Amino acid sequence: MKDNQASLLEIQAQIEEIQEQLAALETDGTAEIVLRTLREKIADLESKQLSDGTRVSGDVDTDGGDFVGRDKTITIYQGRYEGDSPRTAAQKRHIYCEYIAQQAGALPLRGMDRAESDTRTQRHPLSLSGVYTNLDTTLTLPDDDVQEMLASGIWQSGMGDAVSTQQLKVTRDPDDKEEKETRPLAALEATAISRKLVLLGDPGSGKTTFVNYLTQAFAQRNFKNLDVWPQSERNLLPIVVVLRDFYRWTQSQGKKWAPNANLMWKFILHDLESKNLAFAEIILDRALEDGQALILLDGLDEVPPGDARMLVRDCVLAFHARYVKNRFLITCRVLSYQEPKWQLPKNDFLSFELASFDDEKITQFIQAWYNEVAQKWRVPPDRTHALADKLLNAIKRPDLARLAPNPLLLTVMALVHTEYGELPDNRAQLYQQAVDVLLWRWEQEKNKEYGGQSQMVFLLQQAERDRNDLLDVLSRLAFNAHQHGGDTKDPEAVSGISQMDLLTALRELHPERSLDWAEKVVEAMRLRAGLLLDRDGKVFTFPHRTFQEYLAGTHLALRPDFPTKASQFVNQGDFWRVVILLAVGHLAHNNRNRAMPLMLVNELCPQQTEDNETAWQRALLAGEALLELGINRVQDSETGKSALKRVRTRLTDLIEQGLWAAPQRAEAGDVLGKLGDLRFDPQIFYLPARYQNQPEDAFGFVRIPAGSFLMGSKEGDEDAWDNEHPQHKVPIPYDYWIARYPVTVAQFRAFVQASGYDFNRWRNNPIANRPVVRVTWYDARAYCAWLTEQLSQIRDTQALPWPKEYIVRLPTEAEWEKAARSDDARRYPWSDGDWNPELANISASNFGHPTSVGIYPQGISTCGALDMSGNVLEWTRSVKKDYPYDAQDGREDLDASGSRVVRGGSWIGDLGLARCAFRDWFDPRLRGSSRGFRVVVSLADSGS
Secondary structure (H helix, E strand, O other): OHHHHHHHHHHHHHHHHHHHHHHHHOOOOOOHHHHHHHHHHHHHHHHHHHHOOOOOOOOOOOOOOOOHHHOOOOEEEOOEEEOOOOOOHHHHHHHHHHHHHHHHHEOOOOOOOOOOOOOOOOOOOOEHHHHOOOOEEEEEEEHHHHHHHHHHOOOOOHHHHOOOHHHHOOOOOOOOOOOOOEEEEEHHHHHHHOOEEEEEEOOOOOHHHHHHHHHHHHHOOOOOOOOOOOHHHOOOEEEEEEHHHHHHHHHHOOOOOOOOHHHHHHHHHHHHHHOOOHHHHHHHHHHHHOOOEEEEEEOHHHOOOOHHHHHHHHHHHHHHHHOOOOEEEEEEEHHHHOOHHHOOOOOOOEEEEEOOOOHHHHHHHHHHHHHHHHHHOOOOHHHHHHHHHHHHHHOOOHHHHOOOOOHHHHHHHHHHHHHHOOOOOOHHHHHHHHHHHHHHHOOOOOEHHHOOEOHHHHHHHHOOOOHHHHHHHHHHHHHHHHHOOOOOOOOOOOOOEEHHHHHHHHHOOOOOOOHHHHHHHHHHHHHHOOOOEEOOOOEEEOOOHHHHHHHHHHHHHOOOOHHHHHHHHHOOOHHHHHHHHHHHHHHHHHOOOOHHHHHHHHHHOOOOOOOOHHHHHHHHHHHHHHHHHOHHHHOOOHHHHHHHHHHHHHHHHHHHOOOOOHHHHHHHHHHHHHHOOOOEEHHHOOEEOEEOOEEOOOOOEEEEOOEEEEEOOOOOOOOOOHHHOOOEEEEEOOOEEEEOOOOEHHHHHHHHHHHOOOOOHHHHOOOOOOEOOOOOHHHHHHHHHHHHHHHHHHOOOOOOOOOOOOEEEOOOHHHHHHHHHOOOOOOOOOOOOOOOOOOOOOHHHOOOOOOOOOOOHHHOOOOOOOOOOOOOEEEEEEEOOOOOOOOOOOOOOOOOOOOEEEEOOOOOOOHHHHOOOOOEEEOOOOOOOOEEEOOEEEOOOOOO
8 A cells, every 4th residue: 555655646746747848838839749648647647546546536646635626516606616726637627527526417597596485495496417317319119129239239339420310210121020119219329329429309308407417417426317327438527618608709809710620629628718628628628539539519500690500510520529438418409400501420420300299108207297396395295295286287288388398498398387376378478487486486595785675676766666677678689699590491590688688678677877886686586586697707598598589589579560570580591480470479468468369360471362382381380389379369359250261272282283382381270270170170079071172072081993903013214122922903893982091189188089999098188180190990990980980970961972881990001002103003192203302391391200191292192192192191991911902811800810001101110111012011909109000991801
């Protein structure tokens, strides 16, 4: 032991000698190479210290002196490390890691110390780890395949740097027909599998939260909930770069930069120095050089579009090329990353999109939230359990159910609910209360220095102002920040509020235009409120873009020319959409003004309109504005009823005529589904009632005449599966009628509600005109039997085109294929030509979910059926048997055992699976996110 201690002291003496040389050389600008050599020598010596006995936690002091950083926690004051300068590598790493763990690990709920009575009790900050709920991606895979990839490490070296997202998709062996249940790939699993990853998500989806969670876990080496992470890579050093801050720093230097790796490294050093962590430079440098860093680059989308974002993107690529041995995680909004020029090379970087919370994760979060509240805020468990149950019930309301899957909005709701014990009726009121919590409820500490008031209230009283005056200023600043936030063609482009703009606006509230007073208000908000966050002392932002958009919306709503001004903003692109909708919500729900929003709807969707992209975009926004108002409220007036009918008609035309592009039609379809889709009649179980502005003669069933057709694939077709051969002629000696669309959520819901059938999975998809999914073959048959009964009753009052003995049932696979490909053996329902984005929803469409039925009119089959390719796989009646097809060989026996055939490809399948001849099969008892069904009216026995 003495020998070890002597050795350590000798090493320390060498280090101190070199440090003296460094101190002399650091004033010499020409000595950079020498400096780097000496730093590397120190790192080697410090590494030897570690191997000779110094513990990583830093609690061995080689020269016997005291060291503040030996404790688990360190002191941070105003964003800077406060403590003794570390001497050893272990101490430097410990302080750096504790600093970033503390910064990343606490939820930004500073000052939440309001007690439930006049007795004030100090509340400890809620921890991220306490409420964090695992995030999923939108990719679903069989669990066995995920476990195999994690266990084998195949994506963690070599191939991991040269794989594309398409290669990650697991394809099933056509000869192995055993059903594999799929599940979402977790974000953590995707990160563990992929050494270079772009994590995409909508606003508030949890991208930054995930970065912070990883940062804290790796900084504290706490892998309790990261068990999937490779054991060999659990000593990685997290290095976090907020790309927005990186870009601002480049602009502050007054130079025109060329993208290079050294530029980002200079910013990292600047960031360390600003936090009093400059001593960690050599620790980060060594980790990068050794491939032992986890590099987390947050918010590519938050950099202004154009040259700015291109510079940052290219710097990311240069930094990656320089330190390619390390792991990289970049975050970005989905819409921003759809632009090819912002994307990182697919051969290097996999991309995954974060999924919204499902019901299970919403429940997990709410329970975790109130468990954390109970522990940190000393609220009795019975009280928190009751609040959790109350919140779980509240978010089942249709308006709030739309918000709850978003992690940020769910957090806001939990926070508001914790403070008020209930939730408001809509998102405008929710944001109003959230702003109140963040700006005022967090500033509750009364002080004798301020006359028994909180500092913020005291300052406003000094200026003879109140809360509304301050909110007016912040709303105007939010509006200006949004208006000048960047290229208005990019809906993501926003900017922060400069300290000078903030001070200038606030001083106007003071009767003497006092700058000192304004600075005190800013300081109070910086330290005590959560509505404005100090990014770097010079720029302030709201905690999330949606808060900025809400406040900008409240400012816009106050304008007397709101309908005209908002309508003008729409012409600038999608940039103002959320602001306008929140302005509508603020007017309708906070100000109880419904006339102004309806005037806006009439401006956006007038009686006479043009057919161009701008007009279609305005009609879509009009539909969203009506949803913001609420359908029942809209129909309280004749003006509202007229507007609703006009918008529904316009959106229906968009879909059926194939106007605009498929992604926008998909949005229009979803809005139409929430407004009430005119194509379907709620009085007849949401069966189709209108098509192309004409009444449906037979509830959306189209006739397929008797006759033969060619079934299967030609020999030599490279995309064909073996089970599709041989191609052969199949007679169908009877007419039958096939549904124009797959069965929708609304149609299946009508069955469930009318019959009491035990099925609630449609609740996970509130969009009524999308295909129902996760139905078993038996669920589909139950629907058919029920609809047969309903149509038999309708026949008594309405003529139907099929014989009386015909029933509703699942199609045989022969009936399905004939309807899809007609009698000319075409490859796809539309023709033999290849797919394009206007023809079907397949994996290449990148929706990640089924779309509203019928939005692909160019992909229609000859008979008039839509969505025969893509969207959802469709159950058929047929048992899996080899070709040639023979309806009388037992394959159409409803009592036969075995897998049942599915047809049509799906939103998750590739182009090869979208062919008319493609056939697959599954256990009829199992469900899947890509499986739905379509029905026919035909003979009960297809073999007749």
